[in-house]
Amino acid sequence: MSSIRQIISIGELARRADCKPETVRYYERIGLLRDALRTEGGQRRYGEDAVRRLTFIRHARDFGFSVEAVRELLAMSDQPDMPCQEVDAIARHHLEKVESHLQRLSALRDELQRMITQCAGGKVENCRIIEVISDHQLCISENAHGGSRLAQGVPSVD
Amino acid sequence: MSSIRQIISIGELARRADCKPETVRYYERIGLLRDALRTEGGQRRYGEDAVRRLTFIRHARDFGFSVEAVRELLAMSDQPDMPCQEVDAIARHHLEKVESHLQRLSALRDELQRMITQCAGGKVENCRIIEVISDHQLCISENAHGGSRLAQGVPSVD
DNA sequence: CTAAACCTTGTAGCAACTACAGCTTCAAGT
DNA sequence: ACTTGAAGCTGTAGTTGCTACAAGGTTTAG
Numbered sequence: 001m002s003s004i005r006q007i008i009s010i011g012e013l014a015r016r017a018d019c020k021p022e023t024v025r026y027y028e029r030i031g032l033l034r035d036a037l038r039t040e041g042g043q044r045r046y047g048e049d050a051v052r053r054l055t056f057i058r059h060a061r062d063f064g065f066s067v068e069a070v071r072e073l074l075a076m077s078d079q080p081d082m083p084c085q086e087v088d089a090i091a092r093h094h095l096e097k098v099e100s101h102l103q104r105l106s107a108l109r110d111e112l113q114r115m116i117t118q119c120a121g122g123k124v125e126n127c128r129i130i131e132v133i134s135d136h137q138l139c140i141s142e143n144a145h146g147g148s149r150l151a152q153g154v155p156s157v158d
Numbered sequence: 159m160s161s162i163r164q165i166i167s168i169g170e171l172a173r174r175a176d177c178k179p180e181t182v183r184y185y186e187r188i189g190l191l192r193d194a195l196r197t198e199g200g201q202r203r204y205g206e207d208a209v210r211r212l213t214f215i216r217h218a219r220d221f222g223f224s225v226e227a228v229r230e231l232l233a234m235s236d237q238p239d240m241p242c243q244e245v246d247a248i249a250r251h252h253l254e255k256v257e258s259h260l261q262r263l264s265a266l267r268d269e270l271q272r273m274i275t276q277c278a279g280g281k282v283e284n285c286r287i288i289e290v291i292s293d294h295q296l297c298i299s300e301n302a303h304g305g306s307r308l309a310q311g312v313p314s315v316d
Numbered sequence: 317c318t319a320a321a322c323c324t325t326g327t328a329g330c331a332a333c334t335a336c337a338g339c340t341t342c343a344a345g346t
Numbered sequence: 347a348c349t350t351g352a353a354g355c356t357g358t359a360g361t362t363g364c365t366a367c368a369a370g371g372t373t374t375a376g
Binding site: 052055056059060062063064073088091092094095098099101102105106108109111112113115116130133134 | 210213214217218221222231234235245246249250252253256257260262263264266267269270271273274291292
């Protein structure tokens with residue numbers, strides 16, 4: 001817990017947390033990671049604590065937490081004495097979003113599957129996919145989970 | 159099908175396709191919508207064809223298709239004689255992405271639910287949420303669906 | 317005819333990175 | 347000890363898909 005040796009380069013750190021050095025520098029710049037110790041030549045050196053912190057950040061980001069949410073989570077975990085109500089609140093809020101995304105995504109999956117089975121190698125003229133997108137019924141299920149503007153909030157899956 | 163009267167203003171068009179005038183102008187600029195006819199004073203005027211096209215674009219975007227994918231779909235639907243193999247391919251490719259996102263998101267939902275039930279108002283020190291994020295097992299399921307770099311591709315749910 | 321509501325262009329901003337360019341430093345081999 | 351090549355440095359600009367101004371011009375309803 002206390003024997004932190006700063007021996008890891010930024011590239012090694014990035015590799016261990018499955019991201020890129022640029023991302024590490026970016027996180028430092030925006031204050032998610034503390035300023036690293038430097039070698040005489042000015043290169044960053046990290047310890048295991050940084051690996052843990054960065055891994056936490058990457059996991060939280062992968063989970064879909066925004067950078068600001070991650071910042072809050074980190075601030076909280078930096079003060080282990082505070083009650084975790086807030087952490088709970090963030091998680092609950094997040095769960096709601098995740099569940100509505102899940103609904104929309106699974107509706108989309110069903111449509112795509114329907115598209116693919118129905119588009120049996122004809123011409124575009126008769127292609128159900130274009131049709132399904134044009135007047136898709138998903139709008140109904142979109143409105144079913146709250147009615148407000150969520151059109152922009154869908155995961156991009158290019 | 160052929161009686162197109164250019165009577166709709168950009169605001170009206172945007173309202174009908176559930177987006178904003180800025181978005182319409184943006185789509186025009188990047189070439190998803192054709193240049194609109196103008197009034198003497200220089201304002202854009204549209205017909206029902208534009209409503210359909212824009213609605214298609216918005217739906218496709220809501221479905222999670224990238225702008226480039228939408229561009230391809232539009233190009234295809236503009237040539238109804240071509241075989242729809244390509245449309246099919248795009249949809250299949252898309253389906254894969256959607257399914258992996260679904261897996262990740264539902265794993266996340268389970269974790270969040272677990273977090274919330276286990277974080278029963280204690281202190282951050284004992285908070286399972288931080289812990290779960292720190293060394294979550296989702297990494298395993300991440301690797302299960304292909305093993306390649308998908309970490310960046312997760313929906314943001316802030 | 318006037319005033320509100322709408323439209324115009326152009327530019328800048330947002331998140332969350334990512335990618336350069338042009339240079340310096342480090343580590344490993346000889 | 348010296349060289350070489352990979353990796354690191356800073357700073358800036360690009361990415362995607364919009365969104366938000368500012369500073370004016372046009373339309374339309376009363």
